Amino acid sequence: MRKVAAIALAGLVLFGCDGLFRGRREGVIPPDQESSAWPRTERPGPANPSPQPPPASPDPARTAATAPYRIVSPPQVLEAAVLQVNHSFITVPQVLHPIRQRLQALTAASGGEEVRFRPAAQAMIAEETANQLERVLLLVEAEKRLTEEQRKAIDEEVNKIYRKAVAQSGGIKTAFVALLRQEGTDLETWHRDLWSALAIQSYVQQQFASRIHVTRGMMWKHYQANAERFRTEERVQMQIIAAPFESFVAKDGPGGEQGRREAVTQAQEHMAEAWEALRRGTDFGEVAAKYSRGPMASANGVWPMMARNSFRAAAVEQAAFAQEVGQVSKLITTPEGLYIVKTLTRRRGQQVSFEKVQEQIEKELRLQQLDGLRREYLTELRSKATVVGAEHFWQVAVNTAVRMYLQP
Incomplete structure (x- = not known):
């Protein structure tokens, strides 16, 4: 079953999108006859709708009721907090869920001692919060600029991954849903996260494709500088x-x-x-x-x-x-x-010829350039972003992790 989970969530690996994003898509219908349509929500409106900004310190209960997306609050989370990023929100469960296995391992490594657990958990939570913030910023930009054709292509890819996931679960939708539940999520959340991950991927590639250039000279230089990597093992x-x-x-x-x-x-x-x-x-x-x-x-x-x-x-x-x-x-x-x-x-180990690894090197260099451009773009987006409630959010997230993993 763990193998099925890995296949089912394969689409999320590209950008690690285990969190809940707003801007989920409507109208994607699972291909099997036993399943009903995906739960529907309204597609985000115009790119600049002039919304009324939420209060600086939003009331969590009010936020959950009025936000344009569903906030999942597991019963274990006793204290509510949200991190506001422009007009989007990040919740504590969004941050803790992707790092749950690391937090479980930390529980054992710390011997269950809070004095050892807390600082390490704080570092993990800060790192994942930064990841979630970047995803939110990228998703908002993607939602503004993706064409209908691109959206349809993403819908088709989501359905393709969904069919494969159900097939790996024995061809039974309920078995796949049960597996997602074991992983701490549900079908709607899985669909939303997968669509968001693919939307970000499509947008980033579209945004920077024309700025990526790899020449034969660059590939040869990379080959010479990394000669040991291109040797067969003895x-x-x-x-x-x-x-x-x-x-x-x-x-x-x-x-x-x-x-x-x-x-x-x-x-x-x-x-x-x-x-x-x-x-x-x-x-x-x-x-x-x-x-x-x-x-x-x-x-x-x-x-x-x-x-x-x-x-x-x-x-x-x-x-x-x-x-x-x-x-x-x-x-x-x-x-x-x-x-x-x-x-x-x-x-004996032998040097692999440049011709045999040229395609591999080209892919590596393209990915390096794409990653660099993406980081520059994220730096620009972060510099323009307004983040509200960070200090309280991190405090609540760490306290919640302590309660969930150290206290029975």
Whole structure:
């Protein structure tokens, strides 16, 4: 089910839009026959409708009743606060929901101590609040400028992602809805967030497409400056006779240090027999099948090709890379056990040609330029934005996180 959730929310990854935005779209109809139409709301009005600005410190209850979007307030949230960004609002649940897993991990890392939890949670909340603020600013601009054709294209993409999500839930809409509920959201919110994320993506690409230029010279310079990134990894295939100490610990034997010493002694005797068999010329695979107690013993000790730093016992891997193909190592002792390794195949790393990675480099440079232009644009939008209630909002958000994650 977690896999389904990842697929269902894939559209939100582009800009991380887990929050609730105003400006949700109307008229998107789920394709399956069992579902009804999406809940309808009015599309935002003209770009500059000359609205009456809300009071500087809006009453949360009044805000929830009159705002042009729905504010979800979970029962756990006992104190209300909103952050006003121009004529839009951000709520505490919007900020806490995207970072819920990080806050849960912080609860364990802090040992449940508020003095350790609070400052780290405050930093997370400040970061996510900034993200939400940027999304609100971008969405408002997108709503002003997207054409009807672009809006229809976004509607179609939302339906496409929705169909895939339902299919991954067994083809049953109610199963997908139940999954969303487990994730702390609902179908209407999921739809609104997905539409908003795609709208922002479309707008940003449209806004800066003509200003992005990547030349062959730029790509070649990037290739030379990052040559190590464009090399294939050196890989090795090992055949191993393994004697983990834990496999020699007797179930009914002495425990503790004495039990470990006896296990080490038995492992040494066991590997001495294996080494003697190799010395007599017995095939390495036959010896591995008989003596190895590692996970690949049934495959005559043969492991698949591996890159460096992939094998748990680093000394074994180092020996395999250091020796020639077909060579057998001496007995290797590690804290976990004893090993003999044979190098079956080694594939040296090679530089990938510029022609093969040119398309990849072009995409990277375009994304870099797009990100830079987006950041400049956000800086301009932030400089013109009016943010009201920030101090109280952050205080309430942190207090709410403490109550939700530290207090039963």
